[in-house]
Structures are given as structure tokens and as C-alpha cells.
Amino acid sequence: MSKKRKFDDPDIAFNLPITPMLDFTFQLLFFFMIYYNPSALEGQIEMNLPAPSETAKKDSSPPSASNQNDEMPSLPADLTIVLRTQNDGSNNGIISHISVKSRSGDTPVGNLDGLRQYLIENKTTLDNKDDIKIEADSKLKWFAVVQVMDVCKKEGFKIGFGQPPDLTVAP
Amino acid sequence: MAAASDDTHGDMTPMLDLVMQLLMYFILCANFLGQEIDSTVVKLPDSASAVPLDKREGDILFVNVNEKNQVVLFGKDPMTMAEFEYELVDRIGPRAPKDDTGRILTTIILRADAGADYGSIFQVLTLCKKQHFRYFSTRLNIKGT
Numbered sequence: 001m002s003k004k005r006k007f008d009d010p011d012i013a014f015n016l017p018i019t020p021m022l023d024f025t026f027q028l029l030f031f032f033m034i035y036y037n038p039s040a041l042e043g044q045i046e047m048n049l050p051a052p053s054e055t056a057k058k059d060s061s062p063p064s065a066s067n068q069n070d071e072m073p074s075l076p077a078d079l080t081i082v083l084r085t086q087n088d089g090s091n092n093g094i095i096s097h098i099s100v101k102s103r104s105g106d107t108p109v110g111n112l113d114g115l116r117q118y119l120i121e122n123k124t125t126l127d128n129k130d131d132i133k134i135e136a137d138s139k140l141k142w143f144a145v146v147q148v149m150d151v152c153k154k155e156g157f158k159i160g161f162g163q164p165p166d167l168t169v170a171p
Numbered sequence: 172m173a174a175a176s177d178d179t180h181g182d183m184t185p186m187l188d189l190v191m192q193l194l195m196y197f198i199l200c201a202n203f204l205g206q207e208i209d210s211t212v213v214k215l216p217d218s219a220s221a222v223p224l225d226k227r228e229g230d231i232l233f234v235n236v237n238e239k240n241q242v243v244l245f246g247k248d249p250m251t252m253a254e255f256e257y258e259l260v261d262r263i264g265p266r267a268p269k270d271d272t273g274r275i276l277t278t279i280i281l282r283a284d285a286g287a288d289y290g291s292i293f294q295v296l297t298l299c300k301k302q303h304f305r306y307f308s309t310r311l312n313i314k315g316t
Contacts, residue, residue, distance in 0.1 A: 138290025
């Protein structure tokens with residue numbers, strides 16, 4: 001009863017100490033400001049590495065014992081984009097040659113615009129309009145492969161990866 | 172003239188409000204997700220066709236490949252391909268969740284540096300596939316951000 005009267009008494013003012021709270025808040029603020037590191041927005045691309053059984057189904061051939069387990073990533077794609085690079089000191093890791101391998105042969109396309117044009121013109125004639133394979137030199141830089149992936153995704157292909165011709169991977 | 176005993180107190184409340192707002196902003200923008208998305212380990216290439224992240228991902232394994240073509244797993248030092256294979260075969264693979272048919276349900280999320288070699292990335296994918304990983308995606312910076 002006496003306590004209640006004490007709280008209600010207008011003569012008694014509560015003085016909440018704001019300063020320590022403000023100090024503490026500033027400390028926290030500086031901490032988070034120092035560690036503030038806005039990163040670029042990340043996205044993703046699904047990579048098409050089907051199970052051996054799925055690949056076999058598309059190929060309409062019975063799965064063999066060897067491709068049940070340790071098969072290299074491969075796709076039953078009609079088109080294979082072949083990317084070459086030079087290691088001449090100045091052009092290390094960038095694309096020096098692009099060609100498209102199909103049933104009709106190997107067609108050089110020059111650059112990414114040429115590749116886009118080729119895909120637009122030839123997509124309707126393909127049996128497998130969904131999948132495409134990229135086969136690049138092992139020294140080609142990843143950003144260059146991503147540029148080609150962008151072109152393929154834009155034309156509606158799912159991307160798979162072929163073994164670099166200059167790389168031997170133990171089975 | 173004001174009496175010497177008169178104290179002048181600035182009103183701290185608006186200042187505290189402002190500081191709290193700033194604090195909230197920086198807390199929300201803080202990025203403590205760890206080394207698996209540490210931009211100092213790998214600088215992802217830009218891509219115009221990358222889509223926003225799928226938040227429904229289940230069990231995932233981040234595999235970073237740095238500019239020196241070393242594999243960097245969360246909480247571990249950079250390793251060579253041989254060391255990564257050992258890690259995959261002896262530690263990661265046996266512990267990964269599997270379905271009834273023995274297929275590994277873990278999604279491999281590849282985060283490769285823009286300057287990494289395609290050969291290294293292909294080796295990583297091949298090693299993962301040899302250990303029966305089936306689900307793969309690659310992380311890229313969405314162009315323009």
C-alpha cells in the first residue's frame with residue numbers, strides 16, 4: 001500500500017540512466033559497422049549431371065556395369081560446345097576458339113554472339129532440345145565457362161560438362 | 172542570468188532512437204554465415220542467367236574452389252584434389268544422408284572462383300559423382316548487383 005503511494009507520488013521522479021545504455025549501443029553499432037560487408041547478391045545455376053540410369057534411359061541402351069558407378073559426368077546432348085584457350089602469357093585462360101560439335105561435324109562460331117546465333121538457328125533441328133554439353137580446355141578460367149553457360153541458359157538449354165581433352169582423370 | 176545550480180540536460184531519447192535504428196540495420200545486414208560464403212576465399216563470376224537462391228535446399232555441402240585451384244571446405248584449410256577425395260571418401264560420403272536406394276541426398280553447391288581452372292572444377296564434380304552425389308548447383312553473382 002505504501003509502495004503504491006510512493007509510485008503515484010508526483011514529487012518522486014524516476015531518472016533512468018540513459019548514458020550507459022547509449023554507450024553500450026554505440027559500442028555495438030561500431031562493431032557491426034566495422035564488420036559491415038555487403039556482398040553481391042548470389043544466385044545459382046542448376047548443373048545437369050544426371051544419374052547413370054537416367055542417362056541410360058535417355059540413350060535407350062541398357063545400363064552396363066561400368067556406368068552404374070564411376071561414370072564420368074556426361075549427357076546425351078546433341079550439341080557439344082568446344083572451348084579452347086591459349087597459354088601464351090597474355091591470353092591465359094580466356095577463350096581463344098569456340099566451336100560446336102554436332103552430328104554434322106564441327107562448326108566454328110567465332111565468339112559468344114556467333115554461338116548464340118548458332119543455337120537460335122539450330123535448336124529446332126535437334127532431337128534433344130534440352131541438353132547441351134560444354135567441353136573446355138582444363139586451363140580455361142571458370143568465368144569464361146560461365147559466359148558460355150549464360151548463352152546456353154538464355155537459349156533454354158540445361159548444361160552438362162564434358163571432360164577436358166587435355167586432362168586425364170583416374171577412373 | 173541562470174542560476175549556477177540549473178542543470179541543462181539534452182534530451183537523449185531521439186539520439187538513442189536513431190542509434191537503435193542504425194544498430195538494427197547493421198545487425199540485419201551482418202553476414203556471419205562463415206567461410207562457405209566468404210568473399211575473401213572465392214570471388215564468384217558474374218552471371219546474367221543465375222536465378223535467386225532456392226531457400227528450400229535440404230542438406231547441402233559447400234565446395235569452394237579458390238583461385239589457386241585448391242578446394243576449401245568450411246572450417247578446413249585449403250586442400251589439394253587428393254586430400255579432397257580422401258575427405259569425401261572417408262568422412263563426408265559415409266555421413267551424408269541417403270534415401271532407401273542408397274542415393275546421397277546432399278546437394279553439392281560449387282562455389283568456384285572466377286579465376287579457377289575448368290579442369291579443377293571438372294575434377295571436383297567427377298570426384299563427387301564417383302561418391303554417388305547426385306544433386307549439384309553452382310553459385311554465381313547475379314549480374315548487376
